[in-house]
Amino acid sequence: MLENLNEDWAGFLAHQLEQEYFQVLSKELVLEYDQQVVFPEKKDVFNAFNNCPLSKLKVVLVGQDPYHGKGQANGLSFSVTAGQKLPPSLKNIFKELKSDAGAAPNSGDLNYWANQGVLLLNTVLTVREGVANSHKNIGWQAFTKAVIQKIETEKSGVVFLLWGGNAHKFEKLIDAEKHCILKSGHPSPLSANRGFWFGNKHFSLTNSYLKSIGKSEIKW
16 A cells, blocks of 8 residues: 655654554455455555645645545545546536636546645545445544644645535644634535535635745646
């Protein structure tokens, strides 16, 4: 999983692997990958970190868990492998993006966000095929907590986009005086169609904040 890991994150992730919670998590993952179909592929589990060095990080987009359909998950929250059909949540993200910022991406692969300093972080980094949130109880939240605490401590002026109830739980770890916190419902149809997603204007609000503190805006 840690092959070709971005050096900005290598020490941190190596330290986490030594922790008791991650040793338990690793054993669970070995069993799951051996006995079940699990997404993303092992090599892609930490892609979010490979594509967004800590030194360039400006935005953290916190989601839930990877897509559980074959060929979709690529290790970045809400992103899909290039050429894949857009899942409903990503369709709603792009609808809001077009309404808010006028952008119309031609691919569901969000690596181009990551390359600009957007950490696309799920609260749970793996999932069993066809079973959403199936790995929510194997220990990933402790890892996500450690990631957010590291960013919160070592960086300033970061925009945290917390989408959905699972993401909202991490708000208490973030100093709102030091960072910008934007919350909304999850972009899934169930949430979006009940009025908890559309109109949040998170894309333009993110760029307004970044501009106000002298950082370059994200080209969504």
